[in-house]
Amino acid sequence: MKIEDIQDVLYEKEENGICTATLNTPERKNAMSFITFLELITILEDMEADKNARVLIITGKGDAFSSGGYFNMNLLSSTPKEIIDQIDLEDIAQKRICMKLWNFSKPVIAAINGLAVGAGFTMALAGADLIYASENAWIGFYFVKRAVMAEFAAHFLLPFYVGFQRAKEMVYFGEKLTAHEAEKLGLINKVLPPDELLPFVREQALRLIPPKGPSMSLKLMKKTMHSYFTDILSKTLDLENEGLRACLQTADFRASLKSLVTKQEPKFKGK
Template sequence: MSGNDSKQEPVALFGVEDGLARLTLHRPEALNSLSFRLIEEIIAILDRVDADPDIRALLVTGSGRAFCAGADLTVAGPSGDPSRPRDVGQVVEDYYNPLITRLATLRPPIVVAVNGAAVGAGVSLALQGDIVVAARSAYFLQAFTRVGLIPDAGATWLLPRLVGIARAKAMMLLADRIPAEEAAAIGLIHSAVDDDALAARAEEIARRLADGPTVAFGLVRRAVREGLGGDLAASLRIEREAQREAGFTADYAEGVQAFREKRPPRFTGR
């Protein structure tokens, strides 16, 4: 199957159970490369997640032996005609930028289970997770310069903030594989686990978040994102406003009551 995905089957799988949503990239025969249809389906799922107040965390992974092999280079544009030249910048503007923006501004927290190779835009997709866990056999590869392009999908903004300028530029210029254990060691991801333990570990983390104070989690995500672009004074203002909003939630009231009663809190996500 090429970039023209079958109309009969979804290429992004979605389900919800007890407040935990699961999104699975499902083009295993194409290593879950990002066709235009896959991006559209992901964004539609993210819209559903944001619109449902009962969804309190999102777990993202891939089908088969890869997480995401990046852009599907077998197609030239939404028409699926590989012979037609394409304006790659326009593709970025129309597809990749909306995808990354949607992930970055999602209401509930995101856990990503990197089950295999994360390449190109697949790296940026994975790193939009708040907590990223990878199988030891997985790796991360900024492959853009191998085909004469520059990293996109937010990579030039995110990578230096995660691993520092020197490592980020080496990743982007040399296009070398970063094994999962190295990725964890340099702070690119949260942790690397044995392959057969990945699903359970990611589920455990996602379930913990799904049972937590959802509004506060969303405010943490926003404060970190906005704070990365400002100074200390800006972050202090952001924290003040976020704390004001969190202080009026039912979860804050429950947290204080549980503390006083010396019991675990029972958060509802509101």
């Protein structure tokens, strides 16, 4: 994919070194498709090749950061074959982009401007060095409600951040957290009023860019912090892919899909 092919993400580059990727499908609350993830990979590769691109800010258009994954096969059927050929439809856990983000040499800041559900938050947790959120933002770990499991190495990252017991409680019961609750757990760096979020994030970004920030030092610190956990992250993603493929074959998953139509609570059978 080329930069000019990008449609789901608004990509902006500034002379000061700040780059912004805005998830730009507000009509679906910025839910991310396989194509969206490919676009984000293209942006990361473009920034790696550009020495003047220093910091990436990821945010969402409208009142949502992202409502999670968007797996609409009709969307793929209308996509050019040369783009589809670049997508691994078996990579449900999104290992490719997760590892791209994890190994990305430049700082990434997530500006959570609204709801962040499922992959809408786990992507930020895996890929952002710093996460800031507006006061009206919230996080939903709703995987269990769809009889599936998390992706983006959340099964390693959540226990790493909040401990095993709390992480299990969050995913077992499909919890919803306010921005302030997530901040107390250490999942978010700071919560700000909505109109102060992006200005604050930009200020933080400028602190990471010369002349204020020593970019080489930052690059080496990030690499050193991440390198020890790279193999763990990769193995977790493989296990998530294996588990997700199994979940999608279950009667419970089919019941969860039916509940979206009937608007009733799904009745799971454990198989």
